[in-house]
Amino acid sequence: xxxxxxxxxxxxxxxxxxxxxxxxxxxxxxxxxxxxxxxxxxxxxxxxxxxxxxxxxxxxxxxxxxxxxxxxxxxxxxxxxxxxxxxxxxxxxxxxxxxxxxxxxxxxxxxxxxxxxxxxxxxxxxxxxxxxxxxxxxx
Numbered sequence: 001x002x003x004x005x006x007x008x009x010x011x012x013x014x015x016x017x018x019x020x021x022x023x024x025x026x027x028x029x030x031x032x033x034x035x036x037x038x039x040x041x042x043x044x045x046x047x048x049x050x051x052x053x054x055x056x057x058x059x060x061x062x063x064x065x066x067x068x069x070x071x072x073x074x075x076x077x078x079x080x081x082x083x084x085x086x087x088x089x090x091x092x093x094x095x096x097x098x099x100x101x102x103x104x105x106x107x108x109x110x111x112x113x114x115x116x117x118x119x120x121x122x123x124x125x126x127x128x129x130x131x132x133x134x135x136x137x138x139x
Contacts (some may be wrong), residue, residue, distance in 0.1 A: 005113075006060045009080065012109050013056025015102040016087055020050025023094035045090055051088045077117035082109030 023046030030042075059067040059074060073079030088106035091099055 005116075008109050008112075009056060009084075010060040012084055012106045013053050013060065013063050015106060016049055016056060016091065017101060018053070019091050019094050019102050020053050022098070023049060024044075026095065036116075040094070046094060049087065049090050049094070051091075052083075056083075056087075061129075077113045081110045081113030081115075081117065084113065086110075088135030 024043060027040075027042035027046055055067055056072065059071075068075060071083075072106075074083060083088075085104050088103045088110055091103035091106060093099065
């Protein structure tokens with residue numbers, strides 16, 4: 001169960017990272033034509049989503065300890081659930097259909113983590129899904 005939860009979290013992180021890139025480019029192209037920079041808010045939100053996606057990828061895929069030091073609430077299911085609810089709501093206005101689809105999936109994953117918390121399921125152990133072997137490559 002924990003590995004399945006980690007895979008879901010990794011895919012949510014990849015989706016967030018992707019939507020952050022898409023949103024940054026889309027909103028930056030629009031914002032470059034306007035002044036004053038009040039239309040720059042979507043650019044900033046997209047950069048936040050990009051960062052949150054990167055944090056999720058590092059948390060589940062590479063090195064959880066470096067993330068959990070700064071975000072200890074991600075150790076528990078309810079913390080992960082609230083994290084993904086927040087990020088999923090930020091994704092909605094990024095793009096038309098893709099933002100709604102990925103945002104909905106991320107929110108659903110967040111709700112599932114909160115439900116798992118109240119069902120008494122154990123929190124993920126955050127062992128890296130991708131391990132670095134002796135040659136420096138991932139396995």
